Amino acid sequence: MTNPIRVAVLGAQGRMGSEAAQAVRDAEDMELTAALDREDSLDTLTATDTEVAVDLTHPDAVLGNLEFCVRHGVHAVVGTTGWTEERFGKLRGWLAEKPATGVLIAPNFGIGAVLTMRFAREAARFFESVEVVELHHPRKADAPSGTAARTAQLIAEARREAGLAAQPDATSTQLDGARGADVDGVPVHAVRMRGLVAHQEVLFGDEGETLTIRHDSMNRGSFMPGVLLGVRRIGTAPGLTVGLEHFLFNEEPSRPAAESDGAAGTRRGG
Ligand SMILES: NC(=O)C1=CN([C@@H]2O[C@H](COP(=O)(O)OP(=O)(O)OC[C@H]3O[C@@H](n4cnc5c(N)ncnc54)[C@H](OP(=O)(O)O)[C@@H]3O)[C@@H](O)[C@H]2O)C=CC1
């Protein structure tokens, strides 16, 4: 039998982190080396020979955690949201110096959510209008959700490839925010409501018809198969991978030629 993957969870007291720590404990091919939260030292990762760190902390904390992980050659599977191009730039810089280290940024670990993004990208070129509505629990720190932002970017990418014009919208006066956030030309609306976990609707419209793609995570157990898949695969995926779909569909990344030697590349969408 091969040695179990040595995995630590960061944010282990949180809603996601506590479930992830239990999922790792329950996985036969993994060993939980550390369950760290806000007050704990990251030196524990090196002291315990951790191979993979799962980050489920907070947008304010994730970058510092990743700098430590990459500098020490600890692979990372990241569910924490709040990513911007500037943040990706810093991460790529660290990875360039540690080309054997892998980092997966997964806006959503839910298999259905990954499929929603894929279906939305596929549908995008056929509809003149599209808007994204994400609905979450009221303790969520960031808006719009990482999943909604990524969905909108994928849709915008497909619209550009198809040569579609800007969406029709005659709004000339509005209260601030009434038309949602503009993510790459796609309006994204965020609902925060007690009783919800994580939900998203992508609404497409054209002459005489609409198409709605909806995904619901009823509990955080829905994310765990995706977390474990990321942990199993990241050790053999050096560089930056954005989106669980690359592991789920076994897609080879398309990397810029200069990065194909194992330096910090970006799988599609990074
Ligand atoms: N990709 C995906 O599929 C999913 C991603 N998420 C994302 O995961 C993140 C966590 O979500 P959730 O579990 O709901 O949030 P929680 O607030 O429940 O958990 C976050 C935990 O991280 C702790 N924490 C904060 N800063 C640090 C730090 N520097 N080091 C270690 N731990 C720290 C928090 O402590 P304290 O309470 O003291 O602040 C808390 O225990 C969010 O960004 C969320 O959007 C969530 C669900 C699915």
Ligand SMILES: O=C(O)C1=N[C@H](C(=O)O)C[C@H](O)C1
């Ligand atoms: O904070 C959450 O709960 C979630 N965050 C992720 C996001 O921002 O997309 C994934 C999922 O929507 C749950």
